[in-house]
Amino acid sequence: MNTTSKNNHIPRATIQRLATYMQVLEFMKKNNVEVTSSEPLASACDVNASQVRKDLAYFGEFGVRGVGYYVDYLLEAIRACLHANREWRAALIGVGNLGRALLNHQEFPRRGIRIVGAFDCDPFKIGETIYGLEIFCSKRLQEKVPKQNIELGIITTPPERVQRAADQLIEAGVKGILNFTSARIVVPSNVSVEYVDFFHQIYALTFNISTRP
Amino acid sequence: MNTTSKNNHIPRATIQRLATYMQVLEFMKKNNVEVTSSEPLASACDVNASQVRKDLAYFGEFGVRGVGYYVDYLLEAIRACLHANREWRAALIGVGNLGRALLNHQEFPRRGIRIVGAFDCDPFKIGETIYGLEIFCSKRLQEKVPKQNIELGIITTPPERVQRAADQLIEAGVKGILNFTSARIVVPSNVSVEYVDFFHQIYALTFNISTRP
């Protein structure tokens, strides 16, 4: 399985759709569907069938002409494309409500994301143990990130502190940041940032609802 | 302020960026910035300055040539574009961990989203009161949605139950659904659906990190 064949730039939309295909394929697998094809996969994801084929073509050839795709094989192929087929170690900064919820979120370990460090700058929280994880002062990221082989940072601080948290994570050497804060951050170009803010989806809803027949 | 002038189709990406501009403008407002221009706004959002102007142009003219944009005015204008400048009433189905966290999330009321009904199908939860809201059986959506003027549904059930929850919401008359489940749903074309799944962002991260120099 060759997942690096076409090294030309891959649209971000393609990456998002691959994640969606994964979800649908997992659902199919759970329902003992062994073979599928671009059409049902596409319609489950509300896209065009050739879109599915084109998205996959960026990475290689995973189907069988005249037959379709073996669910299990395609699932593994997509996991490999997204590099979701290995363990990723993460640090979480900001142990408030949301932070705690994420620390307890079973979907993370199920998908190979291990949150192995919890950090905060509140002296009352430092030292506390939550879900088996001791909370450290954010200043100790410097020391813990390399030691624990942490590559991802998850920020769940209040928005005022997000930039400082990001700076500390980057200084400590993480390669990617997942920002749950509503504020934007500035990072050097060798670090990736993704924003999680479901109000974007809410506004897409309110807009769509309001501008319909 | 005319926010419906150009009725041609508006790209989804534009809607998403408008939500981002809102966040940045709110940040500026909090920092007492009164006037800005497309350049600083664009660079804070990692887009091109003419992208900002083009996005706004879909809805009208909100700037002053030679000057820029008045933060407060632009903010209100964008809110109006997204229909985020009024109250929206929502029902939540699935009072598990995530559901509870959302019911307690202060950002909802702050942004005019009022969750006025909580529903579940677990008999042990029905009747319980959480954050001042009684939990009702999902079957009562039919009756509660019209009575309480609910337009949005928020689904936080386990994925196996998401389709049924969606069917009940739609049957009861909601116009838009925010699906926090990892499963896809099928809805009639007069209902809008948005998916919230931060693993999409995580996979964007793992992909980006892994396919860099």
Add this chain to the structure above:
DNA sequence: TCGTGTGAAAATATTCACAGCC
């Protein structure tokens, strides 16, 4: 025959560049 993989065509989105207005 059926469904993939893929060039070519069409549709969309982004960026440029500058006229127009403060």
Add this chain to the structure above:
DNA sequence: GGCTGTGAATATTTTCACACGA
């Protein structure tokens, strides 16, 4: 002089349509 608003140019993404292989 400076920055918006916008048509025109460019770039990107999606869709079509069909050759090819199982």
